[in-house]
Amino acid sequence: MSASGNPTQALGSREESPKSAGTERLNVEQASFAYAASERSAPTFTLGATSFQAHERELVAILGPNASGKSTLLRLISGTIAPLSGRVELDGQETSRLDSRTRAQHIAVVHQESPMVYPALAGDFVLQGRHPYGRALRLASKDDIAIARNALAQVGAGHLAGRTIGELSGGEKQRVILARALAQQPRLVLLDEPTLHLDIGAQVELLERLRRLAEENRYAVVVVTHELALAAEFADHVVLLHHGRCLRVGPPAAVYQRELLEQVFEAPLEVELGPAGRPRVNLRARRSEDAT
Amino acid sequence: MRPLTLRRLLWTCGALTAVLLACIVLALKLGAVPISVTDLVWNLGRIAIGRGDQLPTEYRLIVFDLRLPRILLGILVGAALSVSGASFQALLRNPLADPFVLGVSSGAALGSILALIVAPQIALITPLGAFLGAIATIAAVYFLGRREGQLDSTTLLLGGIISASFLSAIIMFLMTTLAGRDLRGMVFWLMGDLSTPVPAGLRWIFTAGLLVGIGAIYTTAADLNLLLTGEREAIHLGVDVTRVKLVVYVSASLLTALAVSASGAIGYVGLLVPHAIRLLFGSDYRLLIPASALGGAIAIVLADTLARTVVAPTELPVGAMTAMAGAPVFIYLLRRGIR
Amino acid sequence: MEFKSSPHAPKCIDADFSKGRLAALCAWMAVLIFLFGAAVPAQTRMAQATAEPPAAAPAAHRFTDEIGRRVDVPMDVKRIVSLAPNLTEIVFALGEGDHLAGDTDFCDYPPEATQKPRVGGPVNPNLEQIVALTPGLVLATKSINRRETVEALAHLGLPVYVTDPHSVDEMITSVERLGRILHAEKTAVPLVEDLRARLSDLDRRLAGTVPRRVLFVVWTDPLISIGRDTFIADALRRAGARSVVDTTAEWPRVSLEEIVRLQPEFVVFASAHAGDTQHDIDALRSRPGWRELDALRHGHIVVISDAINRPAPRMVDAIEQLARALHSESFVSRDRQSRRAPHVTEETCACAR
Numbered sequence: 001m002s003a004s005g006n007p008t009q010a011l012g013s014r015e016e017s018p019k020s021a022g023t024e025r026l027n028v029e030q031a032s033f034a035y036a037a038s039e040r041s042a043p044t045f046t047l048g049a050t051s052f053q054a055h056e057r058e059l060v061a062i063l064g065p066n067a068s069g070k071s072t073l074l075r076l077i078s079g080t081i082a083p084l085s086g087r088v089e090l091d092g093q094e095t096s097r098l099d100s101r102t103r104a105q106h107i108a109v110v111h112q113e114s115p116m117v118y119p120a121l122a123g124d125f126v127l128q129g130r131h132p133y134g135r136a137l138r139l140a141s142k143d144d145i146a147i148a149r150n151a152l153a154q155v156g157a158g159h160l161a162g163r164t165i166g167e168l169s170g171g172e173k174q175r176v177i178l179a180r181a182l183a184q185q186p187r188l189v190l191l192d193e194p195t196l197h198l199d200i201g202a203q204v205e206l207l208e209r210l211r212r213l214a215e216e217n218r219y220a221v222v223v224v225t226h227e228l229a230l231a232a233e234f235a236d237h238v239v240l241l242h243h244g245r246c247l248r249v250g251p252p253a254a255v256y257q258r259e260l261l262e263q264v265f266e267a268p269l270e271v272e273l274g275p276a277g278r279p280r281v282n283l284r285a286r287r288s289e290d291a292t
Numbered sequence: 293m294r295p296l297t298l299r300r301l302l303w304t305c306g307a308l309t310a311v312l313l314a315c316i317v318l319a320l321k322l323g324a325v326p327i328s329v330t331d332l333v334w335n336l337g338r339i340a341i342g343r344g345d346q347l348p349t350e351y352r353l354i355v356f357d358l359r360l361p362r363i364l365l366g367i368l369v370g371a372a373l374s375v376s377g378a379s380f381q382a383l384l385r386n387p388l389a390d391p392f393v394l395g396v397s398s399g400a401a402l403g404s405i406l407a408l409i410v411a412p413q414i415a416l417i418t419p420l421g422a423f424l425g426a427i428a429t430i431a432a433v434y435f436l437g438r439r440e441g442q443l444d445s446t447t448l449l450l451g452g453i454i455s456a457s458f459l460s461a462i463i464m465f466l467m468t469t470l471a472g473r474d475l476r477g478m479v480f481w482l483m484g485d486l487s488t489p490v491p492a493g494l495r496w497i498f499t500a501g502l503l504v505g506i507g508a509i510y511t512t513a514a515d516l517n518l519l520l521t522g523e524r525e526a527i528h529l530g531v532d533v534t535r536v537k538l539v540v541y542v543s544a545s546l547l548t549a550l551a552v553s554a555s556g557a558i559g560y561v562g563l564l565v566p567h568a569i570r571l572l573f574g575s576d577y578r579l580l581i582p583a584s585a586l587g588g589a590i591a592i593v594l595a596d597t598l599a600r601t602v603v604a605p606t607e608l609p610v611g612a613m614t615a616m617a618g619a620p621v622f623i624y625l626l627r628r629g630i631r
Numbered sequence: 632m633e634f635k636s637s638p639h640a641p642k643c644i645d646a647d648f649s650k651g652r653l654a655a656l657c658a659w660m661a662v663l664i665f666l667f668g669a670a671v672p673a674q675t676r677m678a679q680a681t682a683e684p685p686a687a688a689p690a691a692h693r694f695t696d697e698i699g700r701r702v703d704v705p706m707d708v709k710r711i712v713s714l715a716p717n718l719t720e721i722v723f724a725l726g727e728g729d730h731l732a733g734d735t736d737f738c739d740y741p742p743e744a745t746q747k748p749r750v751g752g753p754v755n756p757n758l759e760q761i762v763a764l765t766p767g768l769v770l771a772t773k774s775i776n777r778r779e780t781v782e783a784l785a786h787l788g789l790p791v792y793v794t795d796p797h798s799v800d801e802m803i804t805s806v807e808r809l810g811r812i813l814h815a816e817k818t819a820v821p822l823v824e825d826l827r828a829r830l831s832d833l834d835r836r837l838a839g840t841v842p843r844r845v846l847f848v849v850w851t852d853p854l855i856s857i858g859r860d861t862f863i864a865d866a867l868r869r870a871g872a873r874s875v876v877d878t879t880a881e882w883p884r885v886s887l888e889e890i891v892r893l894q895p896e897f898v899v900f901a902s903a904h905a906g907d908t909q910h911d912i913d914a915l916r917s918r919p920g921w922r923e924l925d926a927l928r929h930g931h932i933v934v935i936s937d938a939i940n941r942p943a944p945r946m947v948d949a950i951e952q953l954a955r956a957l958h959s960e961s962f963v964s965r966d967r968q969s970r971r972a973p974h975v976t977e978e979t980c981a982c983a984r
Contacts, residue, residue, distance in 0.1 A: 078528065080527060080528075100527065100530050100531065100532050101530040101532075102530075103530065104528060104529050104530025105530070107528070108528070109524075109528040111522075111524060111525065111528075118387075118520060118570065118575035119575070120521075120575070121294055123294070123295070124294060124295060124576070125521075127295055128517070128518055128521070128529060129529070131514065131518060131529045131530055131531070132529060132530030134514070136511055136514065137513060137514055137578050138514040138578075139295075139296060139297060139298055139301075139578070140295035140296070140297075144295075145295060162294075184529070323759050324757045324759045324760040324763070325759050325760065325762075325763040349765075350762050350763055350765050353762045353787050353788075354759050354762050354763060357787055358758050358759050358762060358787070359759070468880070468884075469880070480755065480777075480779075487755065487758070487779075487783075488779040488783065489783055489786065600757075600759075604751075604757065604760075605749055605750055605751040605756075605757035605759075605760040606736065606751040606752055606755065606757065607751060607755050607757055
């Protein structure tokens with residue numbers, strides 16, 4: 001697919017949003033990556049140079065359709081892979097060079113739920129977030145328990161502490177997983193498609209909570225999603241990816257252009273500006289398009 | 293929230309140790325030759341005050357030279373098999389993993405037979421061959437279980453089961469064609485048997501290996517908890533997954549090889565005991581590993597006492613007892629599936 | 632800004648953990664060490680006790696047994712434990728039955744043997760039971776007992792004498808040696824002389840005869856016969872027979888097809904009770920494969936005493952039985968004058984049709 005959308009890529013140009021006056025947390029600078037079956041064969045997937053920043057209390061959405069490179073970018077940010085070129089820094093330190101323990105103290109990653117082999121209590125599950133701070137046996141200290149309880153309370157799941165993970169609903173489980181991330185006391189929280197299995201009410205609740213938590217705990221949040229509407233409503237910045245290329249970086253109002261989004265998501269869309277200066281995306285049925 | 297506390301850890305292990313001690317007394321008492329508990333306690337007391345030499349010889353032979361070493365061997369074998377079973381279950385994220393199911397026991401049996409064929413005159417060749425056989429089988433099964441560089445637990449289990457039957461076939465072949473050799477003991481080996489005492493020189497190596505193996509696995513207990521919730525999650529929570537996997541894989545193999553070289557293929561202990569402990573005390577590996585070690589010891593001591601006494605004076609192989617109890621549990625777990 | 636990082640987290644130990652793990656580890660390591668500690672003094676004391684039995688026990692003779700082990704047998708053996716049926720028979724044949732303190736579940740001859748305390752099966756006897764019988768000597772035989780059993784008993788300080796006869800002559804030598812060890816020369820010498828005389832008598836009678844080609848049936852389903860190096864094969868040779876199965880395996884499983892191809896002249900069964908075998912043979916006659924055997928069709932079937940299975944004096948009876956059945960012409964003329972006639976009874980020698 002040709003990138004006829006908009007050639008003026010906003011590389012590195014970050015538009016200050018009024019409230020993100022805090023210190024810079026994450027700095028992604030011209031980071032790229034390539035997957036190849038072996039070292040000698042041609043890469044099967046590449047992520048072109050991508051640059052953006054996230055300050056504390058900010059929520060950045062990485063947006064794009066499937067196979068656009070969102071997960072690769074997330075892995076680069078989390079430091080589990082090192083960029084081919086460029087750098088990914090958290091508070092000035094390259095994330096891929098942190099040792100696994102320090103990295104886990106700084107960066108929390110929330111994935112879509114993974115199956116549990118043996119049942120565990122939600123409270124004990126949240127205590128796992130204290131793992132990077134303990135040593136060897138990691139018997140929970142009073143502080144650890146207080147932090148875990150606090151984390152559960154922050155996501156409004158204090159009452160779930162004594163329940164087993166298996167008997168929780170999707171939304172409850174998502175909150176408990178988020179609480180574990182909070183218990184890590186991170187500077188950066190990464191979320192991979194957190195809204196995937198949630199209904200719309202739970203989705204809105206989660207994003208609102210993420211914003212509030214970012215505010216309270218002074219960390220930066222990076223959310224990978226393909227939910228255009230949610231990103232428009234809650235993100236301070238949006239990184240738009242398409243076929244491994246970073247097309248746009250900026251506040252939703254700047255990135256959300258009808259032609260661009262239609263091309264990227266291959267669906268007829270309508271974009272209008274809402275009252276708070278945030279864009280709104282509506283799906284346009286093809287029928288009406290035919291009619292016009 | 294019920295976080296593991298030092299207190300709970302010690303209480304649980306203490307209680308299990310008490311049960312184990314009771315089982316030891318029971319096992320010392322029961323047998324083809326009946327001995328009363330008061331007599332036993334009295335004589336233990338006499339030994340404690342250094343007057344053991346006044347005991348009648350046969351009494352000392354039976355209780356301290358026959359039953360006690362056998363019980364201690366059972367404790368070590370039970371602990372080793374249970375801990376390696378629990379470790380393999382975490383490593384492969386599969387509750388059906390067990391050294392017996394993974395074919396390691398058959399590999400050890402074949403190793404010892406080959407060792408007997410190649411160099412029957414060398415002392416301690418049988419346990420050495422078993423050890424090498426166990427290590428080689430684990431490596432081979434591990435290799436079979438890899439798909440696209442990733443360890444696939446279903447493939448691995450199937451690889452183990454297939455390896456076990458392949459190795460058993462080779463054993464059958466060797467036993468039929470090499471009838472001239474003294475391989476009758478192998479039959480007992482294949483069923484798992486504690487009646488053959490471990491040579492004195494090997495006893496210390498075995499104890500040291502067991503403590504090192506369990507200790508090494510125990511240092512990763514907290515990491516294993518996270519590995520169970522998923523490898524990716526574990527990495528993001530600061531677990532050095534590659535290192536933990538290596539440590540646990542090597543240690544669990546060592547434990548299995550030690551156990552099999554000492555007692556043959558005692559099956560299902562590594563499956564049965566960790567699951568019973570999970571039901572009783574939860575699945576936290578920081579508690580599960582020491583509790584499984586003690587539970588495995590209890591299980592083997594009891595199973596061997598049964599094997600010695602059910603049809604006394606004839607002895608059953610202890611492996612037959614554990615398989616009788618273990619196979620139905622395996623089927624049950626298999627049918628229940630991974631919840 | 633470069634951040635120095637090591638692949639692993641630094642190895643400091645926080646207070647909480649060190650309390651936790653060390654205490655837990657110490658607790659149960661202590662238990663294990665205690666348990667082993669308790670066992671080891673017992674072991675060493677025992678070793679001392681067994682190292683100096685001459686102080687307490689009467690003087691011992693040092694013998695080398697048939698697998699080359701050194702065994703110190705007390706001068707006066709009052710209690711013997713036999714770990715194999717053939718050894719039990721030898722002990723009784725030497726007139727030492729009263730001194731037999733225990734034998735195995737399979738020891739059924741002579742009938743008194745079944746009255747003795749049992750120590751379990753020969754392959755997996757109960758060591759405790761053996762120890763409890765306080766034997767002065769334990770007898771084992773290599774082809775039946777396990778090496779591990781012998782080693783374990785020796786480790787406990789019990790003298791274990793192992794026999795290993797591979798032929799009829801070696802069996803007789805074994806009897807001779809056991810006679811010396813048990814100080815039963817008075818019985819042993821005439822017994823051995825008698826056995827040797829009977830065998831040479833047989834050799835004389837069978838001189839010049841062509842050995843019969845026989846199939847010795849150990850088991851019918853599956854068909855198991857004997858290998859060339861077994862004492863049974865030797866016994867067959869002494870009886871003027873030669874097994875059609877020629878292999879190094881001791882108890883080979885042979886295919887019936889192969890036997891049909893080889894067409895043995897006689898089929899030999901060993902049984903304690905001739906009647907039972909007769910029933911089995913009738914059943915075999917109608918079965919495919921067996922039907923094709925000329926020996927079965929012509930009634931060339933010999934049932935001999937199962938004593939042939941045991942390297943003990945009674946084996947010679949079975950050899951004589953077999954020789955009479957296979958080479959009756961060699962016995963016709965001199966049968967009446969034979970001194971040994973009572974040894975062969977019509978009851979156990981059943982030559983079917």
